[in-house]
Each structure stands twice: as structure tokens, then as C-alpha cells.
Amino acid sequence: MFKVSIIGGSAFSPRLEELSKDFLACHPNAILIVPTQRYASWWERKLLCDLNITSLTGKYVYDFTNFVRALLEKENISCNLIEVWKQELIVKSILLSEEGKLKLNQYQLQSPENLASHIVEIIRNLKQGGIEPDEFFYSIPSEKRGLREEVIHWVYRRYQEIMYQNSWYDVPGMFWTAEEVCKNKKPGLLSNVNAIFLEGFDDFTYSEMRLLKSFDGRVESLRIYLNYDPSPEKQDLYKLSYRALKNLEKIFSTEVRCLDSFTSENRIQFVAQNLYWRELPKRCSFDKGEIKIRFYSNRDTEIRETAREIKKLIIEKNISPFSIALIFRKLESVQKIIERVFEEFGIPYEIGFRRKFEDTIIGRFLWNWFTHLLDDKVFSILQIFHDPLWKLPPEVKIKISLILRSFGINLNHPIDVLEERLQKLPLDKEMLLGEEEDEEHIEETENIKKEDVDKFKVELEKWLNWRKIFTSTQSAKEFVEVTEQFVKEIWSYFSSGEIVLDKEKYGENKEGVGAFLKEIKVIPKFFADSNLGLETLIEIVLDMLRGIVVGTKINRGVFIGELPTIRNLKFD
Structure with a gap:
């Protein structure tokens, strides 16, 4: 019987410890799915440490997109996943085609190709909701359909045809195909898998939820750990996660179990729990946990002094570069300074995103x-x-x-x-x-x-x-x-x-x-x-x-990125 468990807990709850214990109890007949590749790498290192081994035989941790890709490729379905810019190129070609010109002339649109990025976003939202072109169009009463709906319906239908003809996939399309595979048989990737764990998500699209539901009969248990704090005063912060919990509860007809958060034990935890809050917190009474606030006259000086301090941590305190993160509000404006200064100081580092070709x-x-x-x-x-x-x-x-x-x-x-x-x-x-x-x-x-x-x-x-x-x-x-x-x-x-x-x-x-x-x-x-x-x-x-x-994402040393890129990760 397919058993589904849904657990909600914040980063200050025993969520990770409970997940780690449950996963290791099911290993090696389990797969862990997380939101990002970086978080997947973090979990792989954690599992090696928990199992006290130097390497894993096989793949047990995936981000969601690569899990779906691996599932399809195991079925000999080649996943040619195309980037957003190429999706926009497809839509531009549709709008600028002879058929497109004939169809759009009556609407007297100026430079219709400029609508490409907007239409791609609409198509992505529709596909994430599991909505096909005709389903979208005919769900709208005829008296309420206008220019916008007619153009989107036609472009969406042509877009799907081009994707199918070329065996191309966007991310929602991969999830649709994976769902069909799971409905028809037990995929090869899950042949020796009894339990699937999901960790660190705030929400799921409807396409993702449909795929999760298709695991019924293919594995014995599905355990979903969501980032959620049940504290009444924090419900507005976790509104998205709360909605996801309720949707999962409805789809799987199962109860949700929530974990209480710890109270702060040091200054860093206190700041993390209280800094972005609507009311002024009480004064911090902890001695443990070092927090420093510094001011610099310019960006160059700031980065140079920060690099000097990081070098000191590595050499004098023997802290691994992999345990250090340097975070900026906007990395693009300082990336070149960082690269120059860190190379000058001989500090191994990794930029938190791949470079665009235009930056080479x-x-x-x-x-x-x-x-x-x-x-x-x-x-x-x-x-x-x-x-x-x-x-x-x-x-x-x-x-x-x-x-x-x-x-x-x-x-x-x-x-x-x-x-x-x-x-x-x-x-x-x-x-x-x-x-x-x-x-x-x-x-x-x-x-x-x-x-x-x-x-x-x-x-x-x-x-x-x-x-x-x-x-x-x-x-x-x-x-x-x-x-x-x-x-x-x-x-x-x-x-x-x-x-x-x-x-x-x-x-x-x-x-x-x-x-x-x-x-x-x-x-x-x-x-x-x-x-x-x-x-x-x-x-x-x-x-x-x-x-x-x-560029290939390789963990080379100090992690340098923007705030969203360190979501769920831990550093010294």
C-alpha cells in the first residue's frame, strides 16, 4: 500500500535530523529529491559523513529536474531540455512566420515578436498547471475570449507542435512525460527503490504534484519534508508553504505532521529568527555566536578587506574554504572585482552561477x-x-x-x-x-x-x-x-x-x-x-x-553568490 507522510518544519526544527535518520534507515533502497543541484551536493556530502564512507555507489540524491531527466533517460527517452532563451526564439519564429503575420495582421500589432518573453511565461505557467492549449482556450466563455486569448492559444498550440516534432522539452513538458511513464509502468530508475523522500521545498506546481501522485503503486512510501513553521505568529511568512501543505493533504488524503522550532541558542540563530520580522525583537542575551558589522568607503576596499579576513580564517584557524560563504545583494556589479582580488590573494572560490557567453x-x-x-x-x-x-x-x-x-x-x-x-x-x-x-x-x-x-x-x-x-x-x-x-x-x-x-x-x-x-x-x-x-x-x-x-559548476572553495543561492545550505 502506498503510504504518504507529510512533515512540515523550519530550519530551526529537527526536520533535517529526522529526515537523515529516516533516509539512512531506508538506504540504499531510497531516493532523496531536493529543490536545487547545490542542495543535492550538500546532501551527498552529508550522507558520506553520516555513513562514514568515502564514496557512494550509485546515485541517491537528485534535484527535481535532474531526477525527472534521469527517470526518462533510463527509459531511453532522450531529454533535450531547451533553455528559456530558445523557447523565446521558438515563439518569435511563430509570430514572425507567414502564418503568424496573416493571423496577427487583423489585430494591427506593432512588432509582435516583442511579445515572445511574455507569451513564454504564460505558456510556462499554463504547463506548470497541467493545462493543454485547447483546455486553456475552451475553459474561457466564448463571450470573454479576446485578442489575447486567441493569440496565446494559437502560439501555445504551435509551440507544442514544434517541441514535439523536434523531441525538445521544457521543464514542465519533462514532468508530463515522466508522469505518463509512471502511470504505465514502474520506471527502471525506481526498480530497487521502496521510498522517495522530498526535502526543502516551499511549494509544488500542479505538474509536480501530478508526478508525485503517479508514484502510487511504484514505490511503497513517499515522504515529503516541507520548509514550514507552524508558529501562529509566522503564518504570513510561510503562507506559500501552508498552501502547499493543504494541497498535498487534499491530494493524498493524509494528515500533516508539523515540527516545532527550537528556541535560539546563540547570537547567529537569534538574528536569523528575528532580523526580518515586523516587530522589534527583545535584546539578544546570548554570548555565543560572533556577529560583526563593518563599514567600508568603497566596494574595492570592502572586497579586499573581506578577502584578507577569509585568508586569515583559512591559514590561521584552519577553516576549510568550502565552509565559507560570501554573499552579496547583487553579485553582478562586483563579480569582476571579486575575481581579481581573490585570484590576487590566492583564495580558491566558486561563483554561485554559471557565466553567460556574453561575459567571456x-x-x-x-x-x-x-x-x-x-x-x-x-x-x-x-x-x-x-x-x-x-x-x-x-x-x-x-x-x-x-x-x-x-x-x-x-x-x-x-x-x-x-x-x-x-x-x-x-x-x-x-x-x-x-x-x-x-x-x-x-x-x-x-x-x-x-x-x-x-x-x-x-x-x-x-x-x-x-x-x-x-x-x-x-x-x-x-x-x-x-x-x-x-x-x-x-x-x-x-x-x-x-x-x-x-x-x-x-x-x-x-x-x-x-x-x-x-x-x-x-x-x-x-x-x-x-x-x-x-x-x-x-x-x-x-x-x-x-x-x-x-563553465561547469565545480565546488572549488569559498562559495560566492546572492542570498537565494545559499537557501538550505550550511556554512561554518
Whole structure:
């Protein structure tokens, strides 16, 4: 008989201890499912410690998405999970197709492709609720259906068709497929599993709950540990978890057991329980638990002093880097400073999320290239020429501003004016445009040699030639072919060894280029019947640069992230 237990408890309750004891009693015939990969890694380390062994034989801990992926792959169902940016690309292709234009013309929508991210979010919400396209549409009374409902219904239906034709999955789609597998038979992944545990969740989507219900008859017991505090004064904080508890109670017809929270035993626990509370807490009376508040004049000083203190903890107090976390409100604004300072101090660290391709050396270059491709100002050239991936001779690079100034060119001049003056004006200080009477200006000009200008002309011609090739493309297919050729040339120079990088940064650039060259091939396929302009194609490429992620998540040392990334984790 399928037995379901639902236990609610906060981080200050015996929830983890009870779960650990129950799981080990069922091991190795049990699987633990948690919300995130990082929390799964934490539990794997905890189990090794509790079992007093050095390695686990087999996989026993998963985050929910990877559990579903593993379940399907065990059934020989290949899970090609596509990212959100690619889902938006699919929706854009639907909106910009000939069928889409005919359907949307009557509504006189301006730039309908800009609705892609909004529609993807709606589709995701519908799929999480287990709602199919027709079910969504016909659940709305006909007199209340309007433009919005008709467009969403049509796009959602086409989106599902494209996903099915290509064997692609979004996350809710994987859960739907896993549910069907479990309804039809006992999956291979669960062949030796008697108990499934879930830990650390606040809520479940309807699609997730349906999958949990499909475990009935496939395992003997399902035990769900939710992050919930039953204290009456904290019900508003745990409103989401309370709703999940009630839904689970209804679906599985079982009682919920709640665990009381501990009282604070040290300063850190006291602050954790009282800091974000509507009323002023009583004064802390604990001596144990060290909390320090420091002020710094700027970010650089703050990070440098923090790194110095972390280094001291590692060396003098023998605290493992893996037991230290450094948390910021917004990591993006300080990430480069952190990387520079921590590498300078020799502190092993791990950034709490994978980098976007646009943040790598090649990604930044491509971002600048496509962002300024249609600009006709001199400024757009300098953005590229000063990049290390543009092979401009160093002796010319440092004189670019002088060369431009010598010919009376400023950053806002059109590029064709620059071309014209470089062709016609001799390198003669009496013929210079601009401030001839400025002695400093004339003295600077004397440092410019004719060969410097000639080299600059060569690079300018190269830039103009590439731009001409791009702007002359007549179709998405041609644009992709030119982009592939351009990226391969950039990669050839990057991988030649002239740019010295550590193994990790080289690897993430290689991974990013490989993913980009693979993904860009879908553009002609998606937009086969769409007459896309160059601006739209450039926007699609920029979306790819933003969407592709690189780098493998490896626990290397001090964890650096934002507050949500340390949810459920513990540090010294």
C-alpha cells in the first residue's frame, strides 16, 4: 500500500535530523529529491559523513529536474531540455512566420515578436498547471475570449507542435512525460527503490504534484519534508508553504505532521529568527555566536578587506574554504572585482552561477561587434579596434586617437567621412584639419608616421569589408553562414596562443563558441518562411549571447553568490 507522510518544519526544527535518520534507515533502497543541484551536493556530502564512507555507489540524491531527466533517460527517452532563451526564439519564429503575420495582421500589432518573453511565461505557467492549449482556450466563455486569448492559444498550440516534432522539452513538458511513464509502468530508475523522500521545498506546481501522485503503486512510501513553521505568529511568512501543505493533504488524503522550532541558542540563530520580522525583537542575551558589522568607503576596499579576513580564517584557524560563504545583494556589479582580488590573494572560490557567453572574452567581442554593426559613427570602430581579439598592431592601437585627431575626426563623425579624409589628406602638419595653432596638437602629430596611418587604413578596410559582407546578406541562411565564418576566424586567432589565459577561461570560451556555432544553425530552420531584416537577426544573435551559459559548476572553495543561492545550505 502506498503510504504518504507529510512533515512540515523550519530550519530551526529537527526536520533535517529526522529526515537523515529516516533516509539512512531506508538506504540504499531510497531516493532523496531536493529543490536545487547545490542542495543535492550538500546532501551527498552529508550522507558520506553520516555513513562514514568515502564514496557512494550509485546515485541517491537528485534535484527535481535532474531526477525527472534521469527517470526518462533510463527509459531511453532522450531529454533535450531547451533553455528559456530558445523557447523565446521558438515563439518569435511563430509570430514572425507567414502564418503568424496573416493571423496577427487583423489585430494591427506593432512588432509582435516583442511579445515572445511574455507569451513564454504564460505558456510556462499554463504547463506548470497541467493545462493543454485547447483546455486553456475552451475553459474561457466564448463571450470573454479576446485578442489575447486567441493569440496565446494559437502560439501555445504551435509551440507544442514544434517541441514535439523536434523531441525538445521544457521543464514542465519533462514532468508530463515522466508522469505518463509512471502511470504505465514502474520506471527502471525506481526498480530497487521502496521510498522517495522530498526535502526543502516551499511549494509544488500542479505538474509536480501530478508526478508525485503517479508514484502510487511504484514505490511503497513517499515522504515529503516541507520548509514550514507552524508558529501562529509566522503564518504570513510561510503562507506559500501552508498552501502547499493543504494541497498535498487534499491530494493524498493524509494528515500533516508539523515540527516545532527550537528556541535560539546563540547570537547567529537569534538574528536569523528575528532580523526580518515586523516587530522589534527583545535584546539578544546570548554570548555565543560572533556577529560583526563593518563599514567600508568603497566596494574595492570592502572586497579586499573581506578577502584578507577569509585568508586569515583559512591559514590561521584552519577553516576549510568550502565552509565559507560570501554573499552579496547583487553579485553582478562586483563579480569582476571579486575575481581579481581573490585570484590576487590566492583564495580558491566558486561563483554561485554559471557565466553567460556574453561575459567571456569572445562573447564580449561578439556583443560589441553585433551591437555596433549597423552604426555609421567612428565610435563603433573604436569599440572593436581596442578589443584584444582585433589583431591591431600595438604600436597603431596606442596612436588611434592621435591619427583620428590629426585628420580632424571625432567620435561622432560618420565613417564615410573618415574614409574620405584618410584617402585624400597628406600626412603634413600644415594640412591638418582642426587646431593647427595648438602647439601640443602639432607636436603629438609629429609622432605619427605614414606607416602607422597605412596600418590603420588596412584595419579599417578589413572592418568595412566584414561589415559590407554582413549587411549584404539577403536571408537568414546567408547571415548564419557569414556569422559562422566570422566567429571561426576570431576563434582561430584566440586559440593560436597569442592571448594567454588560464585553462578555465580558455575552456569557457571554447565551450561558448561551440555552443554558439551549434545553436545559430537553428535560425534558418526556425525562420524558413520569414523574411527577417538584419536588425531582427542581430537581435536574435544578441539573445543567444545572453542565453548561452558556459563553465561547469565545480565546488572549488569559498562559495560566492546572492542570498537565494545559499537557501538550505550550511556554512561554518
